[in-house]
Amino acid sequence: MAAPESGDGNNGAARMVTLISSDNTRFEVEAAAASLSQTLQLTILDGGGGGGDGIPLPNVDSATLSKVLEYCIKHAPAAANGGAPNATAVDRAELERFDNEFVNIDQSVLYSLIMAAHNLEIEGLQSLVAKKVADMIKGKSPMEIRRTLGFPDPTPEEQAEMNAHMLEYGWAYE
Amino acid sequence: MKRGKREEKSSSPPAAAAEAAVLGNDDLLREILVRLDHPTCLVHAALVSRRWLRHASDPAFLRRFRGLHPPRLLGLYVHGSLNPSRFVPVPHPRELDVVFRRANFHLENGLALDCRNGRVLVFLLAQCQTGIKAGFLVCSPLHQTPIIVVAPLEEGSHFFLPADGGNGMCCNIVNLVCGDKKISAEHFVMQAGAKSEVRTSATIELPSNWQRQRCMDGALLVNNKCYILGNVGYILGLDLASMCLCVIDLPDGVQQHGEMKNITLSQADGSGFHLIHLNGFQIQVWHHNDSDYAGEWQLVNTICVRRAIAHLAMSDYWEFTLKLGSSQVRLHRVGDNAEFLLNLGREFFHMYIGSKRVEKVFEMPPDDNSYERNLVIHPFTTMWPPSFPALRDEQAHQSQDQ
Known part of the structure:
Protein backbone atom coordinates (compact mmCIF):
# COMPACT_ATOMS: atom_id res chain seq x y z
CA MET A 1 0.00 0.00 0.00
CA ALA A 2 1.22 3.48 -0.74
CA ALA A 3 2.60 5.50 2.12
CA PRO A 4 0.44 8.47 3.08
CA GLU A 5 1.78 11.99 2.94
CA SER A 6 4.51 12.71 5.42
CA GLY A 7 4.60 16.50 5.56
CA ASP A 8 7.63 18.04 3.89
CA GLY A 9 8.48 14.76 2.22
CA ASN A 10 11.99 13.60 1.45
CA ASN A 11 14.41 16.50 1.34
CA GLY A 12 17.37 14.36 0.40
CA ALA A 13 19.59 14.45 3.46
CA ALA A 14 16.98 13.43 6.07
CA ARG A 15 17.03 9.80 7.12
CA MET A 16 13.71 8.04 6.63
CA VAL A 17 12.22 5.14 8.56
CA THR A 18 9.22 2.95 7.82
CA LEU A 19 6.54 2.20 10.44
CA ILE A 20 3.98 -0.56 9.93
CA SER A 21 0.55 -0.25 11.56
CA SER A 22 -1.46 -3.15 13.00
CA ASP A 23 -3.45 -3.36 9.74
CA ASN A 24 -0.23 -3.56 7.72
CA THR A 25 -0.13 -0.03 6.29
CA ARG A 26 3.43 1.25 5.78
CA PHE A 27 4.29 4.83 6.76
CA GLU A 28 7.55 6.39 5.69
CA VAL A 29 8.62 9.32 7.90
CA GLU A 30 11.75 11.20 8.83
CA ALA A 31 13.64 9.51 11.65
CA ALA A 32 13.64 12.83 13.52
CA ALA A 33 9.82 12.86 13.62
CA ALA A 34 9.49 9.20 14.61
CA SER A 35 12.11 9.74 17.34
CA LEU A 36 9.66 11.90 19.30
CA SER A 37 8.53 8.49 20.47
CA GLN A 38 10.83 7.29 23.25
CA THR A 39 9.97 3.71 22.30
CA LEU A 40 10.91 4.15 18.63
CA GLN A 41 13.95 6.29 19.34
CA LEU A 42 15.93 3.34 20.69
CA THR A 43 15.12 1.13 17.70
CA ILE A 44 15.98 3.95 15.31
CA LEU A 45 19.28 4.70 17.09
CA ASP A 46 20.12 1.03 16.66
CA GLY A 47 19.66 1.52 12.94
CA GLY A 48 16.24 -0.14 12.72
CA GLY A 49 13.35 0.87 10.48
CA GLY A 50 15.42 1.68 7.44
CA GLY A 51 15.50 0.03 4.03
CA GLY A 52 12.80 -2.54 3.38
CA ASP A 53 12.49 -3.66 7.02
CA GLY A 54 10.10 -1.26 8.74
CA ILE A 55 9.16 -1.23 12.42
CA PRO A 56 5.94 -3.12 13.16
CA LEU A 57 3.54 -1.41 15.60
CA PRO A 58 0.99 -4.15 16.39
CA ASN A 59 -0.92 -1.94 18.88
CA VAL A 60 -1.58 1.03 16.59
CA ASP A 61 -4.02 0.99 13.66
CA SER A 62 -3.37 3.01 10.50
CA ALA A 63 -5.95 5.75 11.23
CA THR A 64 -4.41 6.41 14.65
CA LEU A 65 -0.82 6.14 13.43
CA SER A 66 -1.44 8.64 10.67
CA LYS A 67 -2.79 11.07 13.27
CA VAL A 68 0.16 10.43 15.60
CA LEU A 69 2.62 11.07 12.77
CA GLU A 70 0.83 14.29 11.85
CA TYR A 71 1.65 15.46 15.39
CA CYS A 72 5.25 14.22 15.30
CA ILE A 73 6.02 15.85 11.95
CA LYS A 74 4.67 19.18 13.15
CA HIS A 75 6.55 19.06 16.45
CA ALA A 76 9.83 17.53 15.25
CA PRO A 77 11.59 20.79 14.27
CA ALA A 78 10.87 22.39 17.67
CA ALA A 79 11.92 19.22 19.51
CA ALA A 80 15.18 19.13 17.53
CA ASN A 81 15.98 22.60 18.93
CA GLY A 82 15.88 21.16 22.42
CA GLY A 83 12.37 22.29 23.31
CA ALA A 84 12.94 25.36 21.14
CA PRO A 85 14.20 27.91 23.63
CA ASN A 86 14.94 30.20 20.68
CA ALA A 87 11.59 29.70 19.02
CA THR A 88 9.86 32.91 18.12
CA ALA A 89 6.52 33.82 19.62
CA VAL A 90 5.05 33.27 16.15
CA ASP A 91 6.38 29.69 16.02
CA ARG A 92 5.03 28.95 19.48
CA ALA A 93 1.65 30.46 18.65
CA GLU A 94 1.51 28.37 15.48
CA LEU A 95 2.23 25.15 17.43
CA GLU A 96 -0.40 26.10 19.97
CA ARG A 97 -2.94 26.72 17.21
CA PHE A 98 -2.03 23.37 15.66
CA ASP A 99 -2.40 21.57 19.03
CA ASN A 100 -5.83 23.09 19.68
CA GLU A 101 -7.02 22.11 16.23
CA PHE A 102 -5.39 18.69 16.50
CA VAL A 103 -7.38 17.54 19.55
CA ASN A 104 -10.63 18.88 18.15
CA ILE A 105 -11.61 15.30 17.27
CA ASP A 106 -14.14 12.60 17.95
CA GLN A 107 -13.94 11.06 21.41
CA SER A 108 -13.15 7.56 20.12
CA VAL A 109 -10.23 8.91 18.07
CA LEU A 110 -9.05 10.79 21.14
CA TYR A 111 -8.95 7.62 23.26
CA SER A 112 -7.09 5.72 20.56
CA LEU A 113 -4.59 8.58 20.44
CA ILE A 114 -4.13 8.48 24.22
CA MET A 115 -3.33 4.76 24.08
CA ALA A 116 -0.96 5.23 21.15
CA ALA A 117 0.83 8.19 22.79
CA HIS A 118 1.15 6.11 25.96
CA ASN A 119 2.48 2.99 24.19
CA LEU A 120 4.85 4.97 21.98
CA GLU A 121 5.83 7.28 24.88
CA ILE A 122 5.43 10.58 23.07
CA GLU A 123 5.60 12.99 25.96
CA GLY A 124 4.15 16.13 24.37
CA LEU A 125 1.26 14.22 22.81
CA GLN A 126 0.53 12.37 26.08
CA SER A 127 0.25 15.68 27.84
CA LEU A 128 -1.86 17.25 25.08
CA VAL A 129 -4.46 14.46 24.96
CA ALA A 130 -4.68 14.09 28.75
CA LYS A 131 -5.29 17.85 28.95
CA LYS A 132 -8.04 17.54 26.35
CA VAL A 133 -9.91 14.92 28.43
CA ALA A 134 -9.37 17.05 31.56
CA ASP A 135 -10.89 20.03 29.70
CA MET A 136 -13.92 17.89 28.84
CA ILE A 137 -14.39 17.16 32.57
CA LYS A 138 -13.65 20.61 34.01
CA GLY A 139 -16.59 22.57 35.37
CA LYS A 140 -18.94 19.56 35.21
CA SER A 141 -20.83 17.78 37.98
CA PRO A 142 -20.02 14.08 38.62
CA MET A 143 -23.21 13.08 36.78
CA GLU A 144 -22.31 15.26 33.77
CA ILE A 145 -18.80 13.79 33.76
CA ARG A 146 -20.23 10.24 33.66
CA ARG A 147 -22.50 11.18 30.73
CA THR A 148 -19.68 12.98 28.86
CA LEU A 149 -17.47 9.91 29.14
CA GLY A 150 -20.27 7.50 28.27
CA PHE A 151 -20.38 5.72 31.63
CA PRO A 152 -23.66 3.88 32.25
CA ASP A 153 -26.14 5.72 34.46
CA PRO A 154 -25.63 4.90 38.14
CA THR A 155 -28.04 2.69 40.04
CA PRO A 156 -30.54 4.55 42.28
CA GLU A 157 -28.37 3.59 45.24
CA GLU A 158 -25.21 4.99 43.64
CA GLN A 159 -27.12 8.08 42.54
CA ALA A 160 -28.30 8.71 46.10
CA GLU A 161 -24.75 8.41 47.42
CA MET A 162 -23.44 10.74 44.74
CA ASN A 163 -26.12 13.34 45.52
CA ALA A 164 -25.34 13.19 49.22
CA HIS A 165 -21.62 13.60 48.54
CA MET A 166 -22.28 16.50 46.16
CA LEU A 167 -24.18 18.32 48.88
CA GLU A 168 -21.44 17.72 51.39
CA TYR A 169 -18.26 17.97 49.32
CA GLY A 170 -19.50 19.04 45.92
CA TRP A 171 -17.82 22.34 45.61
CA ALA A 172 -14.50 21.29 46.99
CA TYR A 173 -14.96 22.62 50.46
CA GLU A 174 -16.30 20.66 53.39
CA MET B 1 -19.65 -5.04 43.67
CA LEU B 68 1.17 22.04 39.43
CA HIS B 69 -1.75 24.18 40.60
CA PRO B 70 -0.90 26.43 43.54
CA PRO B 71 -3.81 28.07 45.38
CA ARG B 72 -5.48 30.64 43.21
CA LEU B 73 -6.33 34.23 44.11
CA LEU B 74 -10.13 34.60 44.24
CA GLY B 75 -10.34 38.18 45.37
CA LEU B 76 -9.14 40.86 47.75
CA TYR B 77 -10.44 42.20 51.01
CA VAL B 78 -9.80 45.91 50.81
CA HIS B 79 -10.30 48.59 53.42
CA GLY B 80 -9.17 52.12 54.10
CA SER B 81 -8.77 53.69 57.51
CA LEU B 82 -12.41 54.77 57.75
CA ASN B 83 -14.44 52.11 56.01
CA PRO B 84 -15.11 48.39 56.54
CA SER B 85 -13.50 45.74 54.34
CA ARG B 86 -15.16 44.96 51.11
CA PHE B 87 -14.53 41.99 48.89
CA VAL B 88 -13.30 42.67 45.37
CA PRO B 89 -13.41 39.53 43.21
CA VAL B 90 -10.67 39.12 40.60
CA PRO B 91 -11.29 37.71 37.12
CA HIS B 92 -11.68 33.93 37.25
CA PRO B 93 -12.21 31.03 34.85
CA ARG B 94 -15.70 29.64 34.27
CA GLU B 95 -14.92 26.48 36.29
CA LEU B 96 -14.78 28.57 39.45
CA ASP B 97 -18.23 30.10 38.96
CA VAL B 98 -19.67 27.58 41.40
CA VAL B 99 -17.33 28.87 44.12
CA PHE B 100 -18.43 32.45 43.60
CA ARG B 101 -22.09 31.45 43.45
CA ARG B 102 -22.00 29.63 46.76
CA ALA B 103 -19.48 31.57 48.82
CA ASN B 104 -20.44 34.38 51.12
CA PHE B 105 -17.65 36.93 51.09
CA HIS B 106 -19.54 39.65 52.93
CA LEU B 107 -18.02 40.60 56.30
CA GLU B 108 -20.87 42.76 57.67
CA ASN B 109 -19.10 45.87 58.93
CA GLY B 110 -15.88 44.14 59.87
CA LEU B 111 -12.25 44.77 59.01
CA ALA B 112 -10.23 41.89 57.57
CA LEU B 113 -6.94 41.59 59.51
CA ASP B 114 -5.49 38.40 58.05
CA CYS B 115 -6.40 35.78 55.45
CA ARG B 116 -4.91 32.29 55.44
CA ASN B 117 -6.07 29.35 53.36
CA GLY B 118 -9.71 30.33 53.10
CA ARG B 119 -10.10 31.77 56.63
CA VAL B 120 -10.46 35.46 57.32
CA LEU B 121 -9.71 37.05 60.67
CA VAL B 122 -12.16 39.90 61.15
CA PHE B 123 -12.34 42.74 63.64
CA LEU B 124 -15.94 43.66 64.27
CA LEU B 125 -17.73 46.35 66.23
CA ALA B 126 -21.24 45.20 67.06
CA GLN B 127 -24.18 46.92 68.69
CA CYS B 128 -25.57 44.90 71.58
CA GLN B 129 -27.87 45.49 74.56
CA THR B 130 -25.05 46.75 76.78
CA GLY B 131 -23.65 49.12 74.17
CA ILE B 132 -21.02 48.59 71.51
CA LYS B 133 -19.04 45.38 71.71
CA ALA B 134 -15.79 44.74 69.89
CA GLY B 135 -14.46 41.34 69.02
CA PHE B 136 -12.52 39.18 66.63
CA LEU B 137 -14.10 36.54 64.47
CA VAL B 138 -12.78 33.95 62.08
CA CYS B 139 -14.88 33.71 58.92
CA SER B 140 -14.87 30.94 56.35
CA PRO B 141 -16.48 32.52 53.30
CA LEU B 142 -16.26 29.28 51.30
CA HIS B 143 -18.09 27.27 53.93
CA GLN B 144 -21.71 27.29 54.86
CA THR B 145 -20.75 27.37 58.52
CA PRO B 146 -21.36 30.54 60.53
CA ILE B 147 -18.59 32.74 61.84
CA ILE B 148 -17.11 32.04 65.25
CA VAL B 149 -15.97 34.50 67.90
CA VAL B 150 -12.37 33.87 68.85
CA ALA B 151 -11.12 36.74 70.96
CA PRO B 152 -12.10 39.88 72.81
CA LEU B 153 -10.47 43.16 71.80
CA GLU B 154 -6.91 43.85 72.90
CA GLU B 155 -5.25 47.11 71.89
CA GLY B 156 -2.18 47.05 69.66
CA SER B 157 -1.97 43.32 69.06
CA HIS B 158 -0.74 41.46 66.00
CA PHE B 159 -2.97 38.64 64.85
CA PHE B 160 -1.95 35.60 62.89
CA LEU B 161 -4.11 32.79 61.63
CA PRO B 162 -2.34 29.42 61.56
CA ALA B 163 -0.58 28.87 58.22
CA ASP B 164 -3.15 26.27 57.12
CA GLY B 165 -5.99 28.61 58.14
CA GLY B 166 -6.65 26.52 61.24
CA ASN B 167 -9.93 24.95 62.21
CA GLY B 168 -11.75 28.26 62.05
CA MET B 169 -11.67 28.77 65.80
CA CYS B 170 -8.05 29.55 66.47
CA CYS B 171 -5.74 32.54 66.17
CA ASN B 172 -2.24 33.51 67.38
CA ILE B 173 -1.91 36.85 69.13
CA VAL B 174 1.38 38.67 69.66
CA ASN B 175 1.58 41.81 71.80
CA LEU B 176 4.68 43.97 71.74
CA VAL B 177 5.55 45.72 74.99
CA CYS B 178 7.71 48.75 74.15
CA GLY B 179 10.05 50.80 76.32
CA ASP B 180 12.81 53.32 75.53
CA LYS B 181 14.75 51.52 72.77
CA LYS B 182 13.63 48.28 74.35
CA ILE B 183 10.98 45.74 73.50
CA SER B 184 9.58 42.40 74.62
CA ALA B 185 6.85 40.23 73.18
CA GLU B 186 4.06 38.12 74.58
CA HIS B 187 2.24 35.42 72.73
CA PHE B 188 -0.94 33.48 73.34
CA VAL B 189 -3.45 31.49 71.34
CA MET B 190 -7.18 32.11 71.32
CA GLN B 191 -8.97 28.84 70.77
CA ALA B 192 -12.77 28.94 70.50
CA GLY B 193 -12.93 32.01 72.73
CA ALA B 194 -10.60 30.62 75.41
CA LYS B 195 -7.19 32.18 76.00
CA SER B 196 -4.10 29.97 76.33
CA GLU B 197 -1.29 30.61 78.80
CA VAL B 198 0.61 33.83 77.95
CA ARG B 199 4.30 33.28 77.14
CA THR B 200 6.80 36.14 77.29
CA SER B 201 10.13 36.80 75.59
CA ALA B 202 13.17 38.40 77.17
CA THR B 203 13.45 42.19 76.71
CA ILE B 204 15.88 43.14 73.95
CA GLU B 205 17.65 46.38 72.99
CA LEU B 206 16.56 48.15 69.80
CA PRO B 207 18.53 50.37 67.42
CA SER B 208 15.69 52.92 67.64
CA ASN B 209 12.26 53.15 69.26
CA TRP B 210 9.76 50.68 67.80
CA GLN B 211 7.08 52.20 65.62
CA ARG B 212 4.20 50.06 64.60
CA GLN B 213 2.92 50.20 61.04
CA ARG B 214 -0.59 51.52 60.89
CA CYS B 215 -1.51 49.01 58.22
CA MET B 216 -0.74 45.58 59.51
CA ASP B 217 -0.02 43.81 56.25
CA GLY B 218 3.73 43.78 56.95
CA ALA B 219 3.47 40.92 59.46
CA LEU B 220 3.94 37.23 58.71
CA LEU B 221 3.76 33.90 60.49
CA VAL B 222 6.07 31.38 58.81
CA ASN B 223 7.09 28.02 60.25
CA ASN B 224 6.04 29.10 63.73
CA LYS B 225 8.10 32.28 63.51
CA CYS B 226 6.61 35.77 63.33
CA TYR B 227 8.15 38.55 61.31
CA ILE B 228 6.82 42.03 61.96
CA LEU B 229 7.90 44.95 59.83
CA GLY B 230 7.93 48.23 61.75
CA ASN B 231 8.20 51.76 60.45
CA VAL B 232 11.81 52.46 61.27
CA GLY B 233 13.93 50.26 59.05
CA TYR B 234 14.08 46.88 60.74
CA ILE B 235 12.04 43.72 61.20
CA LEU B 236 11.26 42.03 64.52
CA GLY B 237 11.53 38.25 64.47
CA LEU B 238 9.84 36.14 67.14
CA ASP B 239 10.26 32.38 67.36
CA LEU B 240 7.01 31.15 68.90
CA ALA B 241 8.59 27.87 70.02
CA SER B 242 11.48 29.36 72.00
CA MET B 243 9.98 32.87 72.50
CA CYS B 244 13.29 34.22 71.27
CA LEU B 245 12.91 37.83 70.02
CA CYS B 246 15.44 39.51 67.73
CA VAL B 247 16.03 42.38 65.32
CA ILE B 248 16.55 41.65 61.61
CA ASP B 249 18.12 44.52 59.68
CA LEU B 250 16.80 45.33 56.21
CA PRO B 251 19.02 44.27 53.29
CA ASP B 252 21.82 46.67 52.32
CA GLY B 253 20.55 49.61 50.31
CA VAL B 254 16.88 49.05 51.14
CA GLN B 255 15.33 52.29 52.39
CA GLN B 256 11.95 52.27 54.04
CA HIS B 257 9.69 55.21 53.39
CA GLY B 258 7.41 55.07 56.41
CA GLU B 259 3.79 54.65 55.49
CA MET B 260 4.54 55.01 51.80
CA LYS B 261 4.20 51.26 51.34
CA ASN B 262 7.42 50.59 49.52
CA ILE B 263 8.23 47.38 51.44
CA THR B 264 6.18 44.28 52.04
CA LEU B 265 6.89 40.75 53.28
CA SER B 266 5.72 37.45 51.84
CA GLN B 267 6.13 33.81 52.80
CA ALA B 268 8.53 31.86 50.59
CA ASP B 269 7.80 28.42 49.19
CA GLY B 270 10.17 26.12 51.01
CA SER B 271 11.73 28.06 53.85
CA GLY B 272 12.15 31.67 54.87
CA PHE B 273 10.40 34.74 53.60
CA HIS B 274 10.65 37.37 50.89
CA LEU B 275 11.02 41.09 51.27
CA ILE B 276 9.72 43.04 48.30
CA HIS B 277 11.15 46.50 47.94
CA LEU B 278 9.83 49.18 45.62
CA ASN B 279 12.39 51.83 44.71
CA GLY B 280 11.09 54.35 42.20
CA PHE B 281 9.91 52.21 39.31
CA GLN B 282 12.11 49.26 40.26
CA ILE B 283 11.10 46.28 42.39
CA GLN B 284 13.66 44.13 44.17
CA VAL B 285 12.74 40.76 45.64
CA TRP B 286 14.96 39.62 48.51
CA HIS B 287 14.94 36.23 50.20
CA HIS B 288 15.76 35.70 53.87
CA ASN B 289 16.61 32.23 55.03
CA ASP B 290 14.90 31.61 58.35
CA SER B 291 17.00 28.66 59.49
CA ASP B 292 18.36 31.06 62.07
CA TYR B 293 17.88 34.76 62.56
CA ALA B 294 21.43 35.51 61.54
CA GLY B 295 20.29 34.28 58.11
CA GLU B 296 21.45 36.26 55.14
CA TRP B 297 19.59 38.30 52.58
CA GLN B 298 19.87 37.33 48.99
CA LEU B 299 18.61 39.39 46.06
CA VAL B 300 16.59 36.96 43.95
CA ASN B 301 14.82 39.16 41.42
CA THR B 302 14.73 42.68 40.01
CA ILE B 303 11.74 43.90 38.06
CA CYS B 304 11.12 47.10 36.16
CA VAL B 305 7.55 48.24 36.81
CA ARG B 306 7.17 50.10 33.54
CA ARG B 307 8.32 47.14 31.49
CA ALA B 308 6.35 44.55 33.45
CA ILE B 309 3.00 46.20 32.96
CA ALA B 310 3.61 48.04 29.70
CA HIS B 311 1.61 45.49 27.69
CA LEU B 312 -1.38 45.73 30.03
CA ALA B 313 -1.83 49.32 30.98
CA MET B 314 -2.24 51.41 27.93
CA SER B 315 -4.90 53.79 29.19
CA ASP B 316 -4.46 57.55 29.09
CA TYR B 317 -5.04 57.48 32.79
CA TRP B 318 -2.02 55.25 33.27
CA GLU B 319 0.16 57.57 31.19
CA PHE B 320 -1.01 60.42 33.33
CA THR B 321 -0.23 58.47 36.53
CA LEU B 322 3.28 57.64 35.38
CA LYS B 323 3.96 61.30 34.68
CA LEU B 324 3.12 62.09 38.28
CA GLY B 325 6.10 59.95 39.24
CA SER B 326 6.89 56.91 41.32
CA SER B 327 5.09 58.28 44.38
CA GLN B 328 1.93 57.01 42.66
CA VAL B 329 3.16 53.41 42.86
CA ARG B 330 2.43 51.31 45.97
CA LEU B 331 3.03 47.72 47.01
CA HIS B 332 0.65 45.40 48.78
CA ARG B 333 1.23 41.89 49.95
CA VAL B 334 -0.91 39.38 48.17
CA GLY B 335 0.20 35.84 48.62
CA ASP B 336 3.03 33.47 49.36
CA ASN B 337 6.20 33.21 47.35
CA ALA B 338 6.60 36.90 46.60
CA GLU B 339 3.30 37.39 44.87
CA PHE B 340 2.27 40.94 45.34
CA LEU B 341 -0.13 43.59 44.26
CA LEU B 342 1.04 46.79 42.68
CA ASN B 343 -1.13 49.83 42.97
CA LEU B 344 -0.69 52.49 40.33
CA GLY B 345 -3.14 55.30 40.83
CA ARG B 346 -6.56 53.69 40.53
CA GLU B 347 -5.34 50.46 38.95
CA PHE B 348 -4.17 47.28 40.70
CA PHE B 349 -1.92 44.65 39.18
CA HIS B 350 -1.18 41.18 40.52
CA MET B 351 2.40 40.09 39.88
CA TYR B 352 3.45 36.45 40.03
CA ILE B 353 7.21 36.49 40.43
CA GLY B 354 7.68 32.78 39.75
CA SER B 355 5.92 32.74 36.39
CA LYS B 356 6.64 36.44 35.64
CA ARG B 357 2.94 36.86 34.93
CA VAL B 358 1.18 40.17 35.48
CA GLU B 359 -2.59 40.56 35.59
CA LYS B 360 -4.68 43.61 36.11
CA VAL B 361 -7.10 42.64 38.87
CA PHE B 362 -9.17 45.68 39.44
CA GLU B 363 -9.63 49.37 38.92
CA MET B 364 -11.31 51.74 41.32
CA PRO B 365 -14.16 53.69 39.80
CA PRO B 366 -13.14 57.32 39.17
CA ASP B 367 -15.80 58.67 41.51
CA ASP B 368 -14.98 56.31 44.37
CA ASN B 369 -13.34 58.31 47.13
CA SER B 370 -13.61 55.60 49.74
CA TYR B 371 -10.05 54.50 48.98
CA GLU B 372 -7.09 56.48 50.04
CA ARG B 373 -3.40 56.20 50.85
CA ASN B 374 -3.54 53.73 53.69
CA LEU B 375 -5.36 51.05 51.86
CA VAL B 376 -5.09 47.63 53.52
CA ILE B 377 -5.43 44.63 51.24
CA HIS B 378 -5.67 40.96 52.13
CA PRO B 379 -5.69 38.34 49.41
CA PHE B 380 -8.23 35.56 49.50
CA THR B 381 -7.24 32.32 47.78
CA THR B 382 -8.69 28.87 47.17
CA MET B 383 -8.21 26.40 50.02
CA TRP B 384 -5.91 23.43 50.18
CA PRO B 385 -6.29 20.51 50.58
CA PRO B 386 -9.83 19.81 49.35
CA SER B 387 -12.06 17.52 51.38
CA PHE B 388 -13.12 14.16 50.03
CA PRO B 389 -15.65 11.61 51.25
CA ALA B 390 -14.04 8.78 53.22
CA LEU B 391 -13.39 5.61 51.26
CA ARG B 392 -15.54 3.02 52.99
CA ASP B 393 -15.18 -0.72 52.51
CA GLU B 394 -11.86 0.04 50.85
CA GLN B 395 -10.61 -3.54 51.22
CA ALA B 396 -13.76 -5.09 49.81
CA HIS B 397 -13.74 -2.92 46.69
CA GLN B 398 -10.07 -2.83 45.95
CA SER B 399 -9.99 -6.22 44.27
CA GLN B 400 -13.16 -5.63 42.25
CA ASP B 401 -12.79 -2.24 40.61
CA GLN B 402 -9.06 -2.28 39.99
Missing part, protein backbone atom coordinates in the same frame (compact mmCIF):
# COMPACT_ATOMS: atom_id res chain seq x y z
CA LYS B 2 -20.42 -4.72 39.97
CA ARG B 3 -19.89 -1.01 40.02
CA GLY B 4 -16.18 -1.15 39.24
CA LYS B 5 -16.65 -3.32 36.20
CA ARG B 6 -19.69 -1.52 34.95
CA GLU B 7 -18.10 1.87 34.94
CA GLU B 8 -15.29 0.79 32.66
CA LYS B 9 -17.78 0.02 29.90
CA SER B 10 -19.03 2.63 27.52
CA SER B 11 -22.53 2.89 26.21
CA SER B 12 -21.30 3.56 22.67
CA PRO B 13 -19.72 0.33 21.41
CA PRO B 14 -17.15 1.59 18.84
CA ALA B 15 -15.43 3.83 21.38
CA ALA B 16 -15.72 1.26 24.12
CA ALA B 17 -12.47 -0.63 23.75
CA ALA B 18 -10.14 2.38 23.56
CA GLU B 19 -12.07 4.25 26.23
CA ALA B 20 -12.07 1.30 28.62
CA ALA B 21 -8.35 0.89 28.02
CA VAL B 22 -7.65 4.55 28.75
CA LEU B 23 -9.91 5.13 31.75
CA GLY B 24 -9.11 1.67 33.12
CA ASN B 25 -5.40 2.46 33.14
CA ASP B 26 -4.41 3.98 36.49
CA ASP B 27 -1.47 5.94 35.08
CA LEU B 28 -3.54 7.47 32.28
CA LEU B 29 -6.43 8.28 34.61
CA ARG B 30 -4.03 10.11 36.96
CA GLU B 31 -2.52 12.03 34.06
CA ILE B 32 -6.02 13.25 33.21
CA LEU B 33 -7.04 14.06 36.78
CA VAL B 34 -3.84 15.99 37.54
CA ARG B 35 -4.67 18.39 34.70
CA LEU B 36 -7.99 19.50 36.17
CA ASP B 37 -6.46 22.83 37.34
CA HIS B 38 -8.81 23.58 40.24
CA PRO B 39 -9.50 21.65 43.45
CA THR B 40 -13.24 22.12 42.83
CA CYS B 41 -13.00 20.19 39.56
CA LEU B 42 -10.91 17.51 41.25
CA VAL B 43 -13.54 16.94 43.93
CA HIS B 44 -16.29 16.67 41.32
CA ALA B 45 -14.23 14.11 39.44
CA ALA B 46 -13.56 12.21 42.67
CA LEU B 47 -17.31 11.71 43.10
CA VAL B 48 -17.64 9.99 39.72
CA SER B 49 -16.69 6.60 41.16
CA ARG B 50 -14.84 4.94 44.01
CA ARG B 51 -11.86 4.22 41.81
CA TRP B 52 -11.61 7.87 40.78
CA LEU B 53 -12.00 8.91 44.41
CA ARG B 54 -9.16 6.62 45.42
CA HIS B 55 -6.83 8.23 42.87
CA ALA B 56 -7.92 11.82 43.49
CA SER B 57 -7.52 11.58 47.27
CA ASP B 58 -4.19 9.75 47.26
CA PRO B 59 -1.61 11.87 49.16
CA ALA B 60 1.17 11.48 46.58
CA PHE B 61 -1.24 12.47 43.80
CA LEU B 62 -2.41 15.49 45.82
CA ARG B 63 1.17 16.67 46.36
CA ARG B 64 1.71 16.59 42.61
CA PHE B 65 -1.59 18.38 41.97
CA ARG B 66 -0.68 21.11 44.48
CA GLY B 67 2.74 21.54 42.86
